[in-house]
Amino acid sequence: MPSYAFFQNKIIPLEDAKIGIMTHALHYGTAIFEGIRGNWNAEKKQTYIFRMREHYKRLENGCKVLKIKLPYTIDEICEKTIELVAKCGFQEDAYIRPLAYTSTQVLGVRLHDLEHDFFMFVIPWGRYLDVDKARCCVSSWHRPEDNVIPPQVKACGVYINNALAKTEAVNNGYDEAIMLSPDGHVSEGTGENLFLVIGGKLVTPATTDSILMGITRNTVIELAEKELGIPTIQRSIDRGELYTADECFLTGTAAHVTPVYEIDQRTVADGEIGPITAKIQDIYAKVIRGNHPKYMHWCTPVYKK
Ligand code: PMP
Numbered sequence: 001m002p003s004y005a006f007f008q009n010k011i012i013p014l015e016d017a018k019i020g021i022m023t024h025a026l027h028y029g030t031a032i033f034e035g036i037r038g039n040w041n042a043e044k045k046q047t048y049i050f051r052m053r054e055h056y057k058r059l060e061n062g063c064k065v066l067k068i069k070l071p072y073t074i075d076e077i078c079e080k081t082i083e084l085v086a087k088c089g090f091q092e093d094a095y096i097r098p099l100a101y102t103s104t105q106v107l108g109v110r111l112h113d114l115e116h117d118f119f120m121f122v123i124p125w126g127r128y129l130d131v132d133k134a135r136c137c138v139s140s141w142h143r144p145e146d147n148v149i150p151p152q153v154k155a156c157g158v159y160i161n162n163a164l165a166k167t168e169a170v171n172n173g174y175d176e177a178i179m180l181s182p183d184g185h186v187s188e189g190t191g192e193n194l195f196l197v198i199g200g201k202l203v204t205p206a207t208t209d210s211i212l213m214g215i216t217r218n219t220v221i222e223l224a225e226k227e228l229g230i231p232t233i234q235r236s237i238d239r240g241e242l243y244t245a246d247e248c249f250l251t252g253t254a255a256h257v258t259p260v261y262e263i264d265q266r267t268v269a270d271g272e273i274g275p276i277t278a279k280i281q282d283i284y285a286k287v288i289r290g291n292h293p294k295y296m297h298w299c300t301p302v303y304k305k
Contacts, residue, residue: 004087005121006080011087014121022105024114029157031101032062035191035253038085038094038122038302039289047085047094048290048299050253052078054215059100062153067111068100071118078300081120085302088122095125095254101156128191128254131175133261133273136189136250138239139165139177143187143210151187151210162190176250178242178263181209186237192255193217195232197247197276202232209236216251216284219298223283230276247274249281256288257281 007017025031036055038047056074063070072080077098085094098120106114141164143151149158162179169177169190178194181187186205188194193214196203202224205211224230242248248260248268257280259273268274273281286292290299 001088001090001124003121003123004084005119006084007119007121008117011080011084014123017119017121019103020105022107023101024104024106025101025156027107028102028109029155029160030066030068030111030114031099031156032059032066032068033100033154033156034059034096034098036081036096036098037253037288038090038096039299040090040092040094041289041291042091044290045091045303046290047090047302048288049081049085049096049302050288051215051219051298052081052300054218055253056098058154058213058215059098062155063100063116065150065153066102066155068102068116070100071116077118077120082300082302084120085122090122090124092124093126094122096120096122099156125254127256128252129175129250129258131258133259134175134250135173135262136176136178136260137169137172137174137264138242139168139179141165141168141177141179142182142184143179145182145210152207152213154212166190176258176260180239181205181236184239185209186239186242187211188214189250189252189255192250192252192258194237195220195249195251196237196241196245197274198241198245200230200276202230202276203237203241203245204232204234205237206234214251214253216253216256219287220251220257220280220284223287224280227283228276228279245269247277249277257284
């Protein structure tokens with residue numbers, strides 16, 4: 001099945017969407033991206049886009065930081081997203097990649113006096129961390145502090161930091177890196193937020209520990225509270241706590257809820273998927289595929305029946 005892109009206000013085949021080599025964003029990383037999932041429900045023959053508006057709200061916030069003027073409203077982008085996913089017609093999980101970028105063909109490091117554009121494309125994409133449970137290491141690369149580049153913004157240039165950590169981890173035989181904040185507290189994975197289970201409660205790094213405010217993180221906090229009666233404590237986490245936690249898992253749009261069974265060559269508890277992690281995985285899987293009636297407001301169906 002061919003992929004399509006929404007590019008310069010038209011839906012066209014993905015391979016025809018091209019930008020010039022002098023595009024500012026290509027040279028300086030001056031762009032904001034998102035990653036949104038369209039989850040295929042085989043029984044209902046439907047694709048549900050998960051928490052689409054929240055993703056675009058985060059994109060809009062990022063654009064504000066980078067002074068990027070979005071050429072469309074969030075409502076227009078939501079409408080186009082539905083149209084684009086429907087046009088692709090994949091009968092499998094899809095991944096939507098929107099990008100708001102500095103489109104001027106000019107050199108010069110700055111954010112002012114530049115033009116902007118927005119495109120998105122859709123590709124079929126299954127599991128991101130392609131393991132049932134992940135082996136992680138703490139990275140030698142730290143997250144940037146807010147005064148270096150705001151880490152709560154999905155700015156393209158920031159992801160050099162994540163890529164350095166990911167490749168170091170994979171080259172050393174791990175599935176994913178856990179990055180520390182500038183002051184040495186646990187921050188997040190290279191494309192995921194991190195949760196620990198300690199004494200029956202969820203613990204996750206606070207917003208001040210250089211994390212991206214994940215939409216999956218927010219989803220898990222709400223589902224744990226409402227469906228399992230498990231509270232989440234948002235606080236700074238010391239590296240040593242990673243080694244002694246009862247359970248650990250990563251959350252992200254691409255990675256869903258991925259259990260972590262080993263960190264820095266120490267098994268997390270007995271190395272099996274923990275009971276609370278398993279329950280959260282189970283509820284999350286139902287919710288994102290439009291199989292949980294209470295959370296259908298998070299799911300936008302693509303195909304009109
Ligand atoms: N942290 C980073 C650095 C990420 O790139 C992502 C993926 N967007 C996440 C966390 C998880 O965020 P979300 O749940 O919104 O996908």
